[in-house]
Amino acid sequence: MKMELIQPFINAADAVLAQGLQSPMSVGNLSMEEEAYRRKGMAALIWITGDIEGRIIFDLDPETAVRVASKFAGADLPESDELIRETVFELANQVIGNAVTSLNDQGFHFRVHPPVLHTSDHGPKSSEDTEALVICFETGSGHVFMNIALRYSHTHKPERAAAV
Amino acid sequence: MEQFVPVKRSKDGQPVRYLVVDDSVFARKNLARMIETFGGQLAGEAGDGMTAISEYDRINPDIVLMDITMPQMEGIEAAEKIVQKHPEARVVMVSSVGYQENIVAALQRGARHFVQKPVKPEVLYEVIKYVMGEDGTVVNSAGAGV
Numbered sequence: 001m002k003m004e005l006i007q008p009f010i011n012a013a014d015a016v017l018a019q020g021l022q023s024p025m026s027v028g029n030l031s032m033e034e035e036a037y038r039r040k041g042m043a044a045l046i047w048i049t050g051d052i053e054g055r056i057i058f059d060l061d062p063e064t065a066v067r068v069a070s071k072f073a074g075a076d077l078p079e080s081d082e083l084i085r086e087t088v089f090e091l092a093n094q095v096i097g098n099a100v101t102s103l104n105d106q107g108f109h110f111r112v113h114p115p116v117l118h119t120s121d122h123g124p125k126s127s128e129d130t131e132a133l134v135i136c137f138e139t140g141s142g143h144v145f146m147n148i149a150l151r152y153s154h155t156h157k158p159e160r161a162a163a164v
Numbered sequence: 165m166e167q168f169v170p171v172k173r174s175k176d177g178q179p180v181r182y183l184v185v186d187d188s189v190f191a192r193k194n195l196a197r198m199i200e201t202f203g204g205q206l207a208g209e210a211g212d213g214m215t216a217i218s219e220y221d222r223i224n225p226d227i228v229l230m231d232i233t234m235p236q237m238e239g240i241e242a243a244e245k246i247v248q249k250h251p252e253a254r255v256v257m258v259s260s261v262g263y264q265e266n267i268v269a270a271l272q273r274g275a276r277h278f279v280q281k282p283v284k285p286e287v288l289y290e291v292i293k294y295v296m297g298e299d300g301t302v303v304n305s306a307g308a309g310v
Contacts (some may be wrong), residue, residue: 019282073194086190093188093233094281097260101280104263112261114233 005052005103005150006133012098013137013146016091020072021139028138032131033147040145041065042084043118044092050110052103054150057118058092060084064142071141089115095146168289170203173226174301180292181207183223185216185239186231186258191281195229195258198285202292203303213237213245220246220253227295230275232259232266240270247274254295258283 010027017025041061048054060068066079069087077083092115100112132149171180182199184206186192196206208223210216212234220228228246232239243255257270262280270278276295279288293300 016282019284069190072190074197083190086188090188090190094260097233097262097281100261101263104265112233114235 002152005152006148008099008102009056009095009146009148010135012095012102013135013144016094016098017137017139017144020091020094021068021141022071023140025137025139028136028143029134030136031134033134039118040143042088044088044115045118046092046096046115047113048096048100048110048150049113049153051108051153052110052150053153054148056092056096056150057145057147058088058095058115059118059145059147060088060091061142064144067141068139068144085117091144166201166285168202168285170303171289171292171296171300172203172303173296174299177301177303179203179205180227180296180300181205181223181225183208183210183216183219183225183228185210185213185219185228185234185242187211187234188231191231195283198283198288201285202289204292211235213239213242216242217245217249220250224250226254226299227292228253228255229258230255232257232261232270240266240273240275243270243275244273256291256295258288 014025040059042065043057043059046056062079062084065084065087066077068091069083070077096112132147135146137144172178173180182204184192184195192209199206207225208219210219214237216230230239230243239257243257246253246255255275256277256279257275258279258281260281262278267278277291279291293302
């Protein structure tokens with residue numbers, strides 16, 4: 001997978017998490033996932049279509065989601081399925097929105113589909129041209145996993161991005 | 165969360181009234197909390213553009229904080245419809261998708277400003293003061309305008 005596709009998502013996650021949690025974070029374990037994705041907790045799946053296509057999964061265990069939500073809100077929040085789902089979805093929206101902004105400014109055009117709850121224990125298996133990269137962000141509130149499987153679409157012309 | 169010097173309405177010294185539009189309850193709650201720290205009042209909420217239009221008609225807020233990507237009707241279209249009907253409306257777009265085409269489209273269709281998520285309270289506070297202009301007054305603890 002091309003690193004130039006991944007880097008904006010890492011940068012965006014870094015910015016969103018560091019600001020929302022008001023504490024430093026680091027990129028922990030980073031691995032290519034050849035087998036089907038194994039869900040860790042509450043996961044949001046977002047599809048991207050256009051010059052770049054594929055999917056991103058945001059995954060937090062419930063305890064981490066509650067701690068993250070409380071940090072973002074600036075107050076302790078009671079655990080509920082709704083709160084956990086909202087937290088994972090909003091986190092995914094903000095990170096992907098920021099990454100998309102960066103990629104769009106580089107000349108890529110695509111559509112980000114609304115997040116959907118990823119409920120199965122195993123995600124779609126990656127293929128030869130869309131290997132999945134799993135990134136673990138280590139934060140003071142727990143581990144946040146981002147699973148990215150993206151590729152240039154067959155219609156994408158690389159010179160278009162370079163020309164902008 | 166940091167407290168800011170309250171921004172009040174110049175005409176009557178009352179808190180600025182906000183309509184917050186976002187399909188995420190989590191995002192709405194976070195914005196509501198920020199509004200509180202600005203000395204403002206949450207007058208209404210909406211989870212999509214269609215509801216935002218009817219809520220605007222109903223509560224006539226001083227400022228609308230509007231997300232872009234939402235179900236049923238997106239924020240830019242809702243902002244346009246609100247401003248067409250109420251040219252005085254102050255709509256601030258608040259979205260994580262902050263690329264130039266989006267910002268230009270929002271401003272061309274009537275939004276007054278654009279704030280990218282994650283929202284920094286100090287940035288939103290400055291935008292609120294700017295958008296309120298002479299209709300807003302920053303009031304210090306002694307009650308005097310700054």
